Amino acid sequence: MSASQKLGSVKRDWRQRDVKVVLSALIIAVATVAIIALFASQLQRTLITSASSFLAADRQLEAEHGKPIPAEWREEARNRGLQTARMVEFSTMLSGGERFQLVSIKAVSDEYPLRGKIEFQQDADSDRQLLGQGPRPGEAWLNPRLVRLLEIDVGDTVEVGNLELTVSGLLVREPDGGFNLGGLAPRVMMHADDVDATGVIQEGSRVEYVNLFAGEEAALDGFYQWLQPRLEPSHEWESIRDGEALSESLQRAERFLLLGGSIAVLLASVAVAVASRQFAVGQRDTVALLKTLGLSSRRIGHMYLVRLSVWGLAGMAGGLLVALPVYGFLNNLMARVLEQEIPFTVDLPSLMPALATAVVSLFAFAYPPIRRLRHVPAMRVLRSQPGEADSRAWSDIAIAVVAIFGLVWLYAREVMLVVALIGGLVALLGTLALLGWLLLLALRRVTGGGNAWRLALVGLYRHRRASLSQIAVFAMTLMLASTLILVRSSLLADWQAQLPEQTPNHFLINIAPSTVDEVDAFWREQGQGLDTLYPMVRGRLTEINGQPVRQVVSKDDSVNALNRELNLTWMESLPEDNRIVAGDWFGSDQTEGVSVEAELAAELGVDVGDVLGFTIGSETIAEPITSIRTVQWESMKPNFYMAFPPGGALEGLPATWITSFYLPEDRKDALNEFTREFPTVSLLEVDHIIERIQAIVGQVTQAIEAILALILAASLVVMAAVVSATLQDRQREGALLRTLGGRQSLLVNSTMLEFGLAGLLAGILGVLAAESAVWALQYRMFGGEFRWHWQVALPIPLISGFVLALLGRWQLRPVLQVSPMLLLRRLE
Amino acid sequence: MTDLSSGPRQTSEAILTVTDLTQRVDLGRDTLTILQGVSLEIKRGESVAIVGRSGSGKTTLLGLLAGLDTPTEGEVVLEGKAISRLSEDERAALRARRVGFVFQSFQLLPALTALENVMLPLELADFPDPQARARELLGRVGLGDRLTHTPRQLSGGEQQRVAIARAFACEPVILFADEPTGNLDNQTGQEIQELLMALNREQGTTLVMVTHDETLAARCQRRLTIEAGHLEAAREETA
Incomplete structure (x- = not known):
């Protein structure tokens, strides 16, 4: 068959009804999968960016104990095309007006924040602004509550150690809110270059150095590969996915998008399958005719392959023509809903599943029946014999299942x-x-x-x-x-x-045992009851079954809990949202044992009966695990990896108490009174x-x-x-039923019922x-x-x-x- | 309902009376006249062939006579009822009980077996035990052993036999056939002719048939010729 003849047969195809159905199905398939894949990948990028502002970056590197992070590391990151910023966080006394106040200082470099914005107010009466940069050297921004506490105004000066800074504005909100329960007095933001001049930071001060990184995911991974061997135990590398409160929500959302996309792939295959199957079965007479006209079965097969390919290409082109404007429209809509700029990006990997779905389903469902027809004698094709079954239908189904499985796998890669x-x-x-x-x-x-x-x-x-x-x-x-x-x-x-x-939405930390009752009484008077108060002892997990933990857990880098001091507590009853998954909760007189959080237990590879050794200050204790429980990290309540029974191993060790409570926006003034009355208690506003x-x-x-x-x-x-x-068959049947005397209402009712x-x-x-x-x-x-x-x-x-x-x-x-x-x- | 039985052209024997039937199709700018002023009368038990060239309006006339379509002008009175004044459902009820059809292209439902195809009108007319009646009829047309075959598994002649069985299933008083042998070879056409005529005689049905087939037309008692939408009155003849 010459090229022009082939073209002729393709042109004739456009006019056939079955072919139109196949083409529409292809277009719908490509368009649906493409729209969802593009939209999902855009959404994922947007959400991650939006969530990244929680770190003010894509990644954070923290050094906990007073040692600055080497500048070469930032240099290396910049060489790899990443943006960097640095910050220093510490607590100190600040004097302003006539008063002194313990504050938590965050000193930031010019580049901060790499993601998200700082919410800023020029003074108490002006509008809030979103800024992409912190205070200049010589200036400080104070938490509005701190300004009221000190009874000063914007424009006054405050002193941090030896350095005098001008208050040039109010810090309403920083993008990286900080979940860390470290030093938590009211926030002051200043420039990182001013830190040395304050003279506050001495050898052994409690100070946290943080480096921020942002950029391409690949570059970030590459940098981490380079960085990993250089990290010390005091270093902590954090990505947004590690952030406790949001990460699960984000992961679930991502998986939802993945699920949505996979479902789109399946739906599209079904649409193409139905249409192409219908077409293939309808080709019986044509194939018989072609054979009668003397075409070899090889040429018939070839002819159909060419036709299917042409439709495949046409379907892809048509589908993309539909998909792109719709995607653009959705993008605009999303930008309006999220109130942020969203670029119109079409990434080719997102289009692949759409194109693959169309072509694979087309061939997998249309070709096998046609291929089989080639081998049937023309007479048998024209007039089927009674009782003749589609003997190869099972192999068709097998091909279809493999094809669809492959497509979804290609898209989701999630077994x-x-x-x-x-x-x-x-x-x-x-x-x-x-x-x-x-x-x-x-x-x-x-x-x-x-x-x-x-x-x-x-x-x-x-x-x-x-x-x-x-x-x-x-x-x-x-x-x-x-x-x-x-x-x-x-x-x-x-x-x-x-x-x-x-x-x-507020935490009280560092409550001395002697003031616990007074603190409780204070808030009761304010009409804001506190949640459960928990004692807190800081300690490190050092041994498992008598072996040093670093030997037992070889991949210690991945177990974050080993890199820092843990908050240990004792409690009598299991918190409402915790669930025991192994062992039993402490009995009423029990003083032995420890209850471990389930994920950590899995990471450590420990189970009920294993003995954990802790170092707390100069003391060491060892207790067998008596239960394993799940914890709702996202609940914004105090949560603990390790819980001991009252009167157990922690008894007598130096403890402070922690609690949380809800305070409505309009009652925030009570906080000032509280800080004045209990200056040693740290308040965390979340x-x-x-x-x-x-x-x-x-x-x-x-x-x-x-x-x-x-x-x-x-x-x-x-x-x-x-x-x-089946429209045509149904309409013919309807017409015939009417001819044979079926009433309209009967026809309508029976069809609707059927x-x-x-x-x-x-x-x-x-x-x-x-x-x-x-x-x-x-x-x-x-x-x-x-x-x-x-x-x-x-x-x-x-x-x-x-x-x-x-x-x-x-x-x-x-x-x-x-x-x-x-x-x-x-x-x- | 208007009583037309007292009309001047009505005789006690007339089953179908047509007065001044005109059918036009609106083609946007033009109107196409397919039938113009056709009047005729068919008596109970009579067999009538409508002949004419392709496109002369035969099939349109048949459709109008059977109440499958409504005329632009004029009136069709079937068994004393002016069918153009009936509602669609009243016409359907009339067709179900009194009228049978045989088509050139058989018009069997491909998904249904021969038996089910014949049962269809019986069920619609609420006939008692439609299956037994359908079996009997298929046996009568010589397909007693092909009950469960679908149209695809039957030859053209066999399909038309099924269609004939279906047409006679409800014992219609009048049967309309549109080129019943048009799609069949001579030999098979001949057999279908015999069958149709035989059943017609047995049941005393009135037969109105559109055909090209001279031998078939010749076997009818009367022949009406249509030319360009007009009934050639001169050539209305009785065999």
């Missing part, structure tokens, strides 16, 4: 996700086959009649092949959409539970941090809703495509399959507990039945409007 989704689909199809068989047995004896119910049931039975495959596609579509709906609802519920209204976490969770939620909306739209398109695949029943059945199966997929996903990917989601699951079958009934009604339109005579002739 559990792929297994859960595909396993859910296979289970669904198995159940459907069984159910279909049972239904056939049950419906065989029903005969139709003037009754719409009977006609609908007979319709389901008589079109069993079409009905079952349509129900299968609907059920798969619904399963995928429901999975996303279910995961979304449990994610949102988890997030809301994590930071409810009145989450404690209200701004909580606000920001809530804001970010809000953003993530909106992003998730957007992805969900896209997926739901795609599902609807797939279902409409499936219905339209479709509605199919939809209901598909909905029930889909939701059940989705629940099982979610059950599998929940453990591995989202770490939550599995619950049945009746309130979400119940409406889905009803809605699907309703939507399908409407689709059925919609496809009948021409049958009702046009005279049956005309329609029959038109459809001939």
Whole structure:
């Protein structure tokens, strides 16, 4: 066949209905996957940037005990194309006006912050501004509460050690709020170059040097590779993913996006599969004709390969033409919601799954049946023999499963996700086959009649092949959409539970044992009850079963808890949100033992019965593990890796007490009175941090809703495509029924019932399959507990039945409007 | 309902009366007249062939006679009912009980077996035990052993037999056939002819048939010729 002939046959293809359906499916597939992949990767970048502002950088390097971080390290980072900044944090007395106050100083270099903005006020009455740079040398910005505490104004001077600084503004909020429970007096920000001149920092002072880094992920990783062998135990390398409060939310959001994308890939394959299968089966007569005309089977195969390739390319081009504007629109929308600039970036890796999905599904579903037709004698093709089965259907299914599995794997690279989704689909199809068989047995004896119910049931039975495959596609579509709906609802519920209204937003630390009662009384008088007070003893984990911990745990770098002093506590009862996963909580008279947080226990490789040795000051203690418990790190309450029983090993060791409480914004003045009355108690204000976490969770939620909306739209398109695949047959049937004397209302009711029943059945199966997929996903990917989601699951079958009934009604339109005579002739 | 039985052209034997039937199709700027002022009368039990060249309006006329479409002007009275004044559902009910159809392209539903195809009109008309009746009819047309075969597994002649069985299933008073042998070879066409005529006789059905087939037309009692939308009155003849 010459090139022009091939072109001619491709041109003719455009006019065929089946081909149009295949092309539309391809375009929808490419567009959906591309939009979701592009949007998800953009969202991920935006969220990470937004969350990175929590560190004011992409990575932080902290040195805890008074030794500055070598300047060469920053030099190396800059050589690798990273931005750097440095800061020094320490506590000291500050004098201003007539008063002295213990403050926590953060001295920053010009580059600070690398991510996020500083919220600043010129004075108490002016508007808040967002600044990308800290104070200049010779200046200081003070926390507004500190200014009131000292009874000074902006423009006055304050003294830090030997240095006099001018108060040039108010520090409302710094991007890196600081979760560290170190020195926590009111914040003062000054320039890093002024630190030496204060003379405050001496050998052995409690000071923390921090370096900030930002830049490309690859460069950051490369730098860390270089840095790792040079790090000492006092150094701590932190990324946003290590930040306790946000990291889990972010990881879950990322996984949600991944799940959404995988589901888009599956939906797209289903759409292309249905369409191309339909096309391939419809090619019987054409193949027979070509063979009759004397074409060799090799040339027939070749011809179809060329055609499929041309459509594949056309589908890709069309899909991208649809996807890019939609993505641009979503981008704008997101930029408006998040109130930040979002560049329009199209990264090629995000487009790959879309293109691969279209082409692989097209060939995997369209080619095998056509290939098989080549070997069937022409006569057999034209007139099939009774009882002749599609003997190779199983190999088709195998090819399809492998292809789809490969596609989702290509996209997600997460075994559990792929297994859960595909396993859910296979289970669904198995159940459907069984159910279909049972239904056939049950419906065989029903005969139709003037009754719409009977006609609908007979319709389901008589079109069993079409009905079952349509129900299968609907059920798969619904399963995928429901999975996303279910995961979304449990994610949102988890997030809301994590930071409810009145989450404690202030911590009191370093409460001396002698003042515990007074502190408690103070807040009770203010009408703000304190949460549980916990004693806190700082100590290091040094031995496991008598062996030095550094020998036992070889990958000690990854166990952060070993790099720093731990806060040890004793408690009588298990905190409400902790759960025992092994062993038992302390009995009422028990004084032995220690309860260890589950993740740390796993990292250390210890279990109930192992003996842990701690060094506390000059003392050492050793206790067997009696229980392992999970902790809600995101709860913003005091949480402890190690808990001892009251009267246990910690008894008699120097302890201070810690607690948290909720204070509304308008009661913040009480803090001044408190600091004056209890100058030695450190106060940590985390209200701004909580606000920001809530804001970010809000953003993530909106992003998730957007992805969900896209997926739901795609599902609807797939279902409409499936219905339209049999449109012509249905219309012909409708016309014939009318010719044979079926009333319009009978036709309408029975069709709506038939479709509605199919939809209901598909909905029930889909939701059940989705629940099982979610059950599998929940453990591995989202770490939550599995619950049945009746309130979400119940409406889905009803809605699907309703939507399908409407689709059925919609496809009948021409049958009702046009005279049956005309329609029959038109459809001939 | 308007009582038309007292109309001047109504005889006790007329089953179908057509008065001044005109059908036009609106083509946007132009209107195409397909039928113009056709009047005719068909008596109960009669067999009538409508002949004419392709595009002369035969099939349109058949559709109008059967109430599958409504005329632009004029009136069709079937069994005393002016069908153009009936609602769509009333027409459907009339078709279900009183009218049968055979089409050139068979119009069987591909997903249904032969048996199910024949059961369809019986079910729609709420016939008692449609399956037994359908079996009986398929046996009568010689397909008693092909009940579970789908149209794809049947030859053209066999498909038309199924269609004929379906057409006679509800014992219609009038049967409309549109080129029933048009898609079949001579030999098979001949067999279908025989079958159609035989069943017609057995059931005493009125037969109205559009055909090109001279031998088939010749077997009808009367022949009406249509040319360019007009009934050639001169050539209305009785065989």
